[in-house]
Amino acid sequence: MSYTFELAWRGLRQHPRNSILAAITVAVGLAASMTTLTLLHVLSADPLPGRSQYLYLAFVDTVQARHQDYDSLNGVSMADYHMVKPDAAAALLAPGRASAQTALAGLRESVASDDGRRVVKDQDMLATTSSFAPMFGLALRQGRNWSAQEDRDHARVALIDTGLARQLFGEGDALDQLIRLKQTTFRVIGVVSRFAPSPHAYDLMSWSFDAQRHESVFVPYTAAMDADMEVSATGGCDEGGKPVQDLMGKRDLQHCPWLSTWVQLADARQVAGYRQYLKHLSEQWPRSQAFGTPAPPSLLRMDAWLAAQKVVPDNVRLNVWLAGAFLLLCLVNVAGLLTAKFLRRGREIGVRRALGARRRAVFLQHVLEASLVCVAGGVLALPLTLGGLWILRQQSDSFAELAQLDLPMFVGLFALALLVGMLVGLLPAWRAARVQPGLQVKSA
Amino acid sequence: MQKLLKPLWRHRLMPLLVVAQVALACALACNALFLLQQKLRPILAPDGVGDPQRLLVITNVVPRGEPWSAARLAAVGQQLRNIAGVSAVSVAGSLPMVDNARMNGDMVGEGMRTRANTVMYIGSRLVDTLGLKLVAGRNFSAAEDAVRHREVGMEEGDPAIITRALAERLFPDGQALGRRIGYGRGDGQGTHVVVGVVEHLMRNDLDGDHSQDMDYAVLLPGIPGQWPIPVFGVRVAPTGDVERVRKALEVTIKQQLGSELVTGIPPRYELYATLRGRMLAAPRAAVWLLAGVSLVVLLVTLAGIMGLTGYWVQQRTRQIGIRRALGARRLDVLREIQLENLLVVGLGIALGMVLAYAVNLWLMSHYELQHLPLIYLPLGALLMVLLGQLAVWPPARRAAAVPPVVATRSL
Numbered sequence: 144m145s146y147t148f149e150l151a152w153r154g155l156r157q158h159p160r161n162s163i164l165a166a167i168t169v170a171v172g173l174a175a176s177m178t179t180l181t182l183l184h185v186l187s188a189d190p191l192p193g194r195s196q197y198l199y200l201a202f203v204d205t206v207q208a209r210h211q212d213y214d215s216l217n218g219v220s221m222a223d224y225h226m227v228k229p230d231a232a233a234a235l236l237a238p239g240r241a242s243a244q245t246a247l248a249g250l251r252e253s254v255a256s257d258d259g260r261r262v263v264k265d266q267d268m269l270a271t272t273s274s275f276a277p278m279f280g281l282a283l284r285q286g287r288n289w290s291a292q293e294d295r296d297h298a299r300v301a302l303i304d305t306g307l308a309r310q311l312f313g314e315g316d317a318l319d320q321l322i323r324l325k326q327t328t329f330r331v332i333g334v335v336s337r338f339a340p341s342p343h344a345y346d347l348m349s350w351s352f353d354a355q356r357h358e359s360v361f362v363p364y365t366a367a368m369d370a371d372m373e374v375s376a377t378g379g380c381d382e383g384g385k386p387v388q389d390l391m392g393k394r395d396l397q398h399c400p401w402l403s404t405w406v407q408l409a410d411a412r413q414v415a416g417y418r419q420y421l422k423h424l425s426e427q428w429p430r431s432q433a434f435g436t437p438a439p440p441s442l443l444r445m446d447a448w449l450a451a452q453k454v455v456p457d458n459v460r461l462n463v464w465l466a467g468a469f470l471l472l473c474l475v476n477v478a479g480l481l482t483a484k485f486l487r488r489g490r491e492i493g494v495r496r497a498l499g500a501r502r503r504a505v506f507l508q509h510v511l512e513a514s515l516v517c518v519a520g521g522v523l524a525l526p527l528t529l530g531g532l533w534i535l536r537q538q539s540d541s542f543a544e545l546a547q548l549d550l551p552m553f554v555g556l557f558a559l560a561l562l563v564g565m566l567v568g569l570l571p572a573w574r575a576a577r578v579q580p581g582l583q584v585k586s587a
Numbered sequence: 588m589q590k591l592l593k594p595l596w597r598h599r600l601m602p603l604l605v606v607a608q609v610a611l612a613c614a615l616a617c618n619a620l621f622l623l624q625q626k627l628r629p630i631l632a633p634d635g636v637g638d639p640q641r642l643l644v645i646t647n648v649v650p651r652g653e654p655w656s657a658a659r660l661a662a663v664g665q666q667l668r669n670i671a672g673v674s675a676v677s678v679a680g681s682l683p684m685v686d687n688a689r690m691n692g693d694m695v696g697e698g699m700r701t702r703a704n705t706v707m708y709i710g711s712r713l714v715d716t717l718g719l720k721l722v723a724g725r726n727f728s729a730a731e732d733a734v735r736h737r738e739v740g741m742e743e744g745d746p747a748i749i750t751r752a753l754a755e756r757l758f759p760d761g762q763a764l765g766r767r768i769g770y771g772r773g774d775g776q777g778t779h780v781v782v783g784v785v786e787h788l789m790r791n792d793l794d795g796d797h798s799q800d801m802d803y804a805v806l807l808p809g810i811p812g813q814w815p816i817p818v819f820g821v822r823v824a825p826t827g828d829v830e831r832v833r834k835a836l837e838v839t840i841k842q843q844l845g846s847e848l849v850t851g852i853p854p855r856y857e858l859y860a861t862l863r864g865r866m867l868a869a870p871r872a873a874v875w876l877l878a879g880v881s882l883v884v885l886l887v888t889l890a891g892i893m894g895l896t897g898y899w900v901q902q903r904t905r906q907i908g909i910r911r912a913l914g915a916r917r918l919d920v921l922r923e924i925q926l927e928n929l930l931v932v933g934l935g936i937a938l939g940m941v942l943a944y945a946v947n948l949w950l951m952s953h954y955e956l957q958h959l960p961l962i963y964l965p966l967g968a969l970l971m972v973l974l975g976q977l978a979v980w981p982p983a984r985r986a987a988a989v990p991p992v993v994a995t996r997s998l
Contacts, residue, residue, distance in 0.1 A: 164894070168887055175880075265851065457954045465619070465880070468946075472611040472884060476891040479604040483898035538872060574600055 151511040165480045169520025172473030174527030175466040181552045185545045186455045190340035195445040201404045204437035205231040208382040224348045226400040241406035247271035249349035257321035268360040270367035286333030297365040301329040307359040327370035352542035374401045485575040493583025506576040513568025521560025606935040612888035613939025617967040623877040626870045635787035637718025642859035645819040651849040657735030657810040670835045672827025677820040679710020680811040684866045689792035696757035697767035705803040706790035716820040724764045724783030727808040734809030747779035752802035892978035900986040908993030917987040924983040932975035936968045
């Protein structure tokens with residue numbers, strides 16, 4: 144084996160120009176593929192590994208108004224985020240149908256300590272229920288989560304994260320401190336670690352990819368309603384309420400959809416059962432005839448929801464395919480270069496075979512040589528990939544910052560280089576092994 | 588022909604590798620160049636705006652609470668108009684190159700069957716402020732422009748001005764003026780009478796494929812009501828000083844609306860030309876990327892063909908020497924090698940065309956892309972042929988330089 148390796152290494156050094164050109168070609172192809180693959184890998188990552196396959200977004204239309212069909216009139220950013228009104232949320236939150244259920248909505252407010260001395264502006268918050276923490280894996284560092292009874296009581300309690308706790312209360316204990324959101328005082332009952340799943344799958348309306356943002360306060364949504372917090376939401380409201388285009392104005396919290404309901408369903412049977420329940424709810428919900436038929440209910444698993452919202456732009460996938468085709472071109476190229484190099488050595492191969500080397504040994508030697516060239520190409524591809532990712536980060540896309548090479552991708556680069564090397568080497572090595580020793584030795 | 592094909596077929600690995608390379612390069616380059624041309628469109632297409640260096644655009648004017656009423660916005664517009672050096676002001680829901688709101692829908696001419704995906708711009712004094720060129724009909728009258736809509740402004744049956752490209756599409760018989768256009772809802776609501784045609788006006792939603800409908804736009808007069816984020820366009824008079832007007836705009840907006848703006852989002856006052864540059868930065872980056880990719884593909888293919896052909900020629904030094912000894916001229920040898928290359932590259936191109944088309948069909952089905960226009964195929968073929976001939980030139984010259992005496996040596 145070491146002899147084969149030595150021969151391969153020597154063969155590599157024999158024709159430096161050819162080897163270098165082949166390595167560069169492989170490097171360019173690999174760099175293009177790895178850059179696009181890294182971006183795709185980062186964007187398609189599972190936001191909540193281990194949990195997301197059980198989380199479903201439930202939606203039922205209970206808005207008392209004519210269901211607007213915005214298909215033919217792509218209006219002013221009326222993307223449908225499948226939000227429900229509080230009355231529908233209450234029905235969906237009824238226990239027993241799913242393993243767990245929660246409703247949530249994103250807010251953005253300034254947070255002040257109760258004495259008013261410290262104010263932290265523009266914090267993202269989540270108005271939700273007690274079941275959010277266990278369902279989505281919110282990790283408590285201190286204190287406790289609020290209970291379902293506190294949800295029902297509209298209790299003014301809050302969970303804040305360690306970063307905000309430090310900003311408001313310094314090194315002191317944040318538990319049982321009071322914070323002020325808008326005009327209302329909330330009591331901190333727990334401190335959680337930083338919670339920032341990427342993509343922000345449970346509230347895509349606020350953001351999908353943003354390395355700078357994460358929720359730092361969690362409050363019961365019933366208390367948020369009482370405190371008259373401003374939510375941003377889309378979708379039509381009940382007839383007679385605010386006009387539909389009221390995007391930036393205050394939302395009527397009773398008559399407009401603003402909550403996203405997520406349920407946890409353990410198996411296919413539960414999923415089917417819940418789907419049936421949604422259908423039943425939609426049909427039985429009282430609705431005036433004048434408003435026509437409501438929007439159909441839906442139950443989407445988290446990955447299906449992300450796909451439906453096109454969280455990963457088509458562009459990104461397209462680039463992966465283009466890069467793959469480019470890599471293929473480079474590989475065919477390198478295969479040609481290697482074949483030329485191997486066949487130029489026809490005489491040596493002939494002598495080796497005449498001296499008794501098996502076909503297999505010759506084949507192995509050349510496959511190894513090809514692999515070495517491609518691994519060299521892989522090493523060259525690393526700075527090129529980092530450069531490509533740097534170029535991507537300069538773009539102003541929202542996910543530009545995420546284009547970083549992480550460990551799995553780094554390993555993937557070399558694995559790909561090795562795989563590519565072996566594939567590319569197959570054809571030239573096979574051709575080299577088929578060299579007739581007699582012919583070669585004769586035409587000396 | 589036979590004497591060319593036989594030697595190629597006997598040692599077919601190398602020629603086949605060249606065929607594969609050319610086919611792949613063809614498919615890749617054709618599609619990359621096609622995508623490039625698509626991205627290049629919004630950069631090269633005329634947006635219809637006259638004198639972009641004298642148009643200022645105020646964006647990011649966001650109310651903290653309720654949206655401002657149309658009457659209020661009209662008053663602010665009047666204040667801006669009163670600034671010295673300003674010749675026209677437009678209070679609008681959206682403007683070209685401003686992407687805060689994109690309103691588009693499928694338009695249909697009354698009684699006609701063709702549909703066109705069109706963008707709508709609703710605002711006062713749009714034609715004058717943007718400096719659009721009227722080619723038929725008339726501009727909106729002062730009365731029409733003074734309308735303050737309660738709702739967004741699309742429902743009422745207003746007059747409308749459309750672009751020439753849209754007129755030709757909706758009314759191929761040539762008569763657009765006086766006809767009605769609508770959103771194809773069939774309930775009679777929201778149709779507009781075409782009173783004027785402008786030469787060009789680009790749409791403001793540039794993502795997606797708009798090679799056909801880049802120039803389809805409709806202008807509606809009046810100020811939209813209940814509009815969350817209005818946009819102001821300010822045309823600076825030829826005698827006015829742009830910088831001074833810009834400063835005056837900041838002062839006026841702060842005076843009029845400052846206290847009602849949402850905190851943390853300051854309004855932006857930009858030259859249209861700057862705004863356009865900013866909006867087109869992404870397609871421009873894509874153009875550079877695709878051009879770079881195409882170039883690298885062609886270079887890689889060039890290097891590949893050169894390498895392979897060089898080796899191929901070197902293997903047949905003896906045969907070439909024999910032929911020269913038997914009386915072939917240098918030119919004959921050169922000609923033969925070039926012809927061989929043409930054959931191999933030709934086969935590669937034939938396969939590459941099919942592959943390019945297949946790839947394009949696949950891209951169309953999975954991503955919103957258009958059909959590759961057939962003109963690309965002969966163009967791509969020509970490019971590859973030239974590339975192949977260029978690539979084979981150095982090795983061919985080396986081969987032609989082989990002296991006949993080589994045949995006598997038993998190398």
